[in-house]
Amino acid sequence: AQSVTQLDSHVSVSEGTPVLLRCNYSSSYSPSLFWYVQHPNKGLQLLLKYTSAATLVKGINGFEAEFKKSETSFHLTKPSAHMSDAAEYFCVGGGGSYIPTFGRGTSLIVHP
Amino acid sequence: DGGITQSPKYLFRKEGQNVTLSCEQNLNHDAMYWYRQDPGQGLRLIYYSQIVNDFQKGDIAEGYSVSREKKESFPLTVTSAQKNPTAFYLCASTTGGQPQHFGDGTRLSIL
Numbered sequence: 001a002q003s004v005t006q007l008d009s010h011v012s013v014s015e016g017t018p019v020l021l022r023c024n025y026s027s028s029y030s031p032s033l034f035w036y037v038q039h040p041n042k043g044l045q046l047l048l049k050y051t052s053a054a055t056l057v058k059g060i061n062g063f064e065a066e067f068k069k070s071e072t073s074f075h076l077t078k079p080s081a082h083m084s085d086a087a088e089y090f091c092v093g094g095g096g097s098y099i100p101t102f103g104r105g106t107s108l109i110v111h112p
Numbered sequence: 113d114g115g116i117t118q119s120p121k122y123l124f125r126k127e128g129q130n131v132t133l134s135c136e137q138n139l140n141h142d143a144m145y146w147y148r149q150d151p152g153q154g155l156r157l158i159y160y161s162q163i164v165n166d167f168q169k170g171d172i173a174e175g176y177s178v179s180r181e182k183k184e185s186f187p188l189t190v191t192s193a194q195k196n197p198t199a200f201y202l203c204a205s206t207t208g209g210q211p212q213h214f215g216d217g218t219r220l221s222i223l
Contacts, residue, residue: 034211043116043202043214090154092211098143098162099170100212104154 002027004093006103014111019063019078021106023091026072032094033074035065038105039087047089050074061085086110114139118203118215124223125190125197133188133218135203142207144186148172149200149217158201161186190220198222 007022025031032051036044048059055067065076074091091103116137125131137144143162147155157170161180175194180186186205190197200219204212 032209032211036211036214041200041217041219043118043216044204044212045214046211049211094209094211098160098206099157102155 002031002093002101004033004091004101004103006089006091006106008106009104010107010109012109012111013081015083016080019076019081019085019108021076021089021091021108023074023076023103024072025074025091025093027093033065033067034092034094034100035059035063035074035076036090036092037061037087038090044090047076081108081110083110083112116203116205116213116215118201118218120218121216123218123220125220126223128192130189130191131197131220133190133201133203133220135186135188135215136184137186137203137205137213137215138184139205139213140183140207141205141213142183143205144180145204145206145212146170146176146178146186146188147202147204149202155202158188 003026005024034049035047038044047063048057050057050067058064063078089106093101119134145160146158156172158176159178161167167180177189200217202217203215206212
């Protein structure tokens, strides 16, 4: 069975400072992992995906994530936060199943 | 452009009434899903369908029903048996182990 844990329900940063959203996974096999972003009253938009081709994955809007098997982590980062990054972020596990496993979500708050 | 269309964007239900949420995709995806999202919570799976004319219950199927008569369409009916239907409903689709593609959601409220 696979599970995904987002370690923070809320993360608050100032505009222009780095963003770190944490996600740990557990899986008995090599997982597929994704990060999505959700703006208010909108659907989820794919930011990036890991499918074992490369451990450092670059996504849209300057986000990237690094798959670390030794730490079972897939943290999402961005060097410099922008006000438009304020949203809900979901870490999702796929891999071998039609039913993805969603984390509980992390709300990113960006202060001017 | 291909995508998923959910309609309506806002929907209101009266007591004892069934309402149907529409989800249409033109991505030629095999699998389709319905999720419920409550404030401050993640997504909970209601129903999913891997192929036409077949669907399975998710974690919170009680009070909901679906059909999958066409590959492109996966409507969700919220029945009067669902006592707390106020939520944001999201439809998604995928194929071949790819990440899901989501619609923009329907917000359902009680009158």
